[in-house]
Amino acid sequence: MAVTKSRTRHLGWLGILLFLAMPVWAQRMPAPSVGPSVAWLGKAKAPASAYAGTATCKNCHSARYAEFSKTAHAHATVAGHTYLHGCEACHGPGKAHAQAMEAAGGSDAKVLAALKSAPIWAFQGTPQQNAAVCLTCHISSKMQEGFQHSTHLAHGVACQNCHSAHLVNPLPKHPAYAQEAMFQVPRLPQQIAWLKSGQLRAPQPDLCFSCHRGVQAKFALPVHHRVPEGLLKCTDCHNPHGTPQQANLREIGWETCERCHVEKRGPFMYPHPAVQVGGCVACHNPHGTINAFLIKRRDTRTVCLQCHTGFHGQDGVPHGRLGFQTSGTCVRCHAMVHGSNFDPTLLR
Template identity: 35%
Template sequence: MLNQHSIKLALLGGFFVVSAAWLMAGPVLTTTGNIGSSDLIVPSVEATPDERYVGSETCAGCHETQAKKVGNTKHGQLHTLSAWKGKVVGCETCHGPGKEHVEGGGDKSKIFSFQNVDAKTASETCLACHAGKEAHNNFRRGDHWRNNIGCIQCHSGHGSDSVISTGAKGVETPLLHRSNQRLRAMLRSGETQLCMSCHNEVKAQFSKPFRHKVLEGAMNCSDCHNPHGGFESKQTKLAVGTDAACIKCHTDKQGPFAFEHGPLKLEGCTSCHTPHGSSNPKMLKRAQVRQLCFECHTGITEELTPGAPSLHNQAQVRYQQCTVCHSAIHGSNSSRYFFR
């Protein structure tokens, strides 16, 4: 029987084939067709340039600023890669053939400019090349796509012109990206700031006393989320069966343990922790550990989740601190009751 896992693997297999073919052959689409109004020039990623293409040097003659920026990105380097020899490269991969625009002395109506096109149309331009990669192919499955947030809401077409540094325009100082001065992946602004420009509500969560240090720049939203969408709920990077997003850093919680604590393998880390931040120590969902335990260990469904034994008299303080005794709460190799 095909379970979800094998379906995913089958799909992944398919994507790898596609992306390998893409990398070897260069762009495979011959035309993206006509989307929207009939006089809109839609770029077509052609295998080989024909007489409608003028080449990036010609564009650079009038658009020096853009040419400089693009030249610093991977898009500006395609002509140096053997896989792209003899293909359309440079400006016209995104803006379409430029001859008529040039002959018209820069006629705006004869070039695809990304202005007045919806997010999906703009994204299709990028996906003509990038759909080969699993993460981006999945973009059409994500919440961003469904809500008309496209590639160029997060990425700049020509690469970032700014470097991030303390006090740079529009950058709140604590929100600097950890690693560098230059914005990676052509993002429009530092990642945290970018995400929070729309998801402002999470800022409060990351400001709570117990939190992941995202605002401090110690980690990124994309350490846990896939900004490009995917199969998982909330676009978290959860691999099949395990909490990959969390395990990547908290490897000691991964197991396998001889004695697993049920919810870790079933509901996952978020059955007990709030991932962004919390007023409770250890980012627990409840203020007191025992409240959390008693949520499940009610004794009502004894065979599934045993209630705490009667010796656990809750009038006695000593029995209120569950994890003093059940200290290996994430799983144990030696104690079925998670004592160590």
């Protein structure tokens, strides 16, 4: 008796729980138009009557409309919020603006007056304010969630410095750089590049080089990862939206590198603690150097002697011989400098 009763009571609770959970499922399960990671979180800032609708904006801003309508944003909608997609999802309610401009009838003075009397949000606030509008939705997308604490935002670089919702003003043609002629993948026409690579104002690495001239110079050195040739991207190692890691690296420390250089991952029976202590950058410069294998210093030996100072001459060990500290390279013998499974002294 008691058992049955408690069972039915449990079933009752279960039913109530299922009932409460239903609206959540009902919202989550279809969701294909929302895309893989970003949620459509746009919130109405004003009553529906304050919005004009994209069709109205199109009448006067046909060029921007044409560009905008090719993008992912133009296709993202949410049922029951017709005024929250399209132009006004970013520019906010625009009915007053549309009406004032209609009334201005193209007269310059009246247009200027209308911009004052019925202002519309045009992303001319502080970088934080500008980014905040994009982040109303993109705070839920994995790659962007760190942006508010990123080096870029802290230095006044907002989303619109790199992205364009409607590519009317692309970045000016980038200055030529050393390996330009050796670019090895086809350069897409600007429009297609914009649509295919996250609505960037200019493709990588041009976009990044436009501000990071020092990094550009490194990549012009004889030994470099082939970023200027188009084989690798800055975003293979960095997430420009910000990460908790140093230098906005995508993964913690050397894991960024081991994504591609898997044979350096280990685990090794005898790892070289240098990797754990200083990461790959203890010995390599990831952008470019004049030295083979991206080694930081001209002479590999000096890289080792950064940490390995003061050997005691021992009989039978080559270190005991005269001159080893001043000539030859250590990796001649210590070939498994990244770690070994056979020899604690990394000889093989």
